[in-house]
Amino acid sequence: MLEAANLTKKYKGLTAVDSYSLRVLPGRIHGLIGPNGAGKTTVFNMLTSLVEPTEGRVLFRGEPITGKRPDRIAKLGLARTFQNIRLFKELTVLDNILVAAQIHKQYGFFSAMLGLPSYTREEKALHHNAIRLLEEVGLAGLAHHKARSLSYGNQRKLEIARALALAPKLLLLDEPAAGMNPNESMELMGMIRSIRDRYDLSILVIEHDIPFVMQLCEHIQVLNYGQLIAEGNPEEVRSNPEVIKAYLGRSAEHA
Incomplete structure (x- = not known):
């Protein structure tokens, strides 16, 4: 459904995202997590052509979309929400x-x-x-x-x-649970699953709410300082030593 290869974004010597790659499979709910400043929204902006990557390319349903106008990409079937409403x-x-x-x-x-x-x-x-x-x-x-x-x-x-x-085929949700209480988050989780099934969508979510992502997503990637440090199913990501260190600031042995 969506494939990104070697996406890199540099700002005057600062590398916000470094050699990021992604494959979103049809009908799946994917998650992208990471601490503040990890580069998650920059990734979303590159995937939807709001930001042009310094290196790398994006394919949507087999078609190159890097550099296309955002409205053209939306018409192809890739839609998104924003961190700031x-x-x-x-x-x-x-x-x-x-x-x-x-x-x-x-x-x-x-x-x-x-x-x-x-x-x-x-x-x-x-x-x-x-x-x-x-x-x-x-x-x-x-x-x-x-x-x-x-x-x-x-x-x-x-x-x-x-x-x-x-009428998207792929929906990108940028921190959809931000500012919600636990009950609202649970309701939102059910709604996302429902629209995935009803509209036969693939969904990519970035979110700070780790329990939300762990319960919702079938495949999760973790960014830290712009680099992909882990990916897999929720259990694999939850127990990954690099992920524990990124979030807790200490090794798995002391977590």
């Missing part, structure tokens, strides 16, 4: 979804201007799909509220629903 806060919850859905519209300018039947049919379909996505994340009852009025947790859910409106 980026909603259209003065628009309604429903309109946030409809804005994203426009990337796949088929009607042209004149069809919309003249209100032709093709335009009307497609707009109704987009509206129906937007409501369905809001139901999926439990926000249908807030469809006509402004996005800024939502709680923090619900804003996170709306951002995920907006990403789903792009």
Whole structure:
């Protein structure tokens, strides 16, 4: 589904990410963890072409996407959320979804201007799909509220629903559980599994909440100081001495 090879990002002599590689398999939930400043968000930004790598390349479904415009990548089926929520806060919850859905519209300018039947049919379909996505994340009852009025947790859910409106094949979630209490995190975990199954998605998650990742993800990578130090299933990663040292600052023998 997604393959990254030798991704490296340097900023004036500082190496933020060094020779990072990744393979995301279809239908799997992958996790990327690491201490603060490990380079996780830089990796996401390179994968989605918000940041151009100094070295390396990214393939999405076999097609090179390094250097492509982010909107082109989204149209190919790769969608993401952001660590800092980026909603259209003065628009309604429903309109946030409809804005994203426009990337796949088929009607042209004149069809919309003249209100032709093709335009009307497609707009109704987009509206129906937007409501369905809001139901999926439990926000249908807030469809006509402004996005800024939502709680923090619900804003996170709306951002995920907006990403789903792009009809992705791969969904990248940047710290989706940030700021959530344990109950909200558990609810989010169930929601992510549900949308993976319902929409036949592959999902890549970066997160500081280690128990969240360990319970949710089937394959996990660990970054530290921009370098990949471990990967495997949750049990393998949990018991890896390098991971213990990175998080606890001491060797496995003393952990």
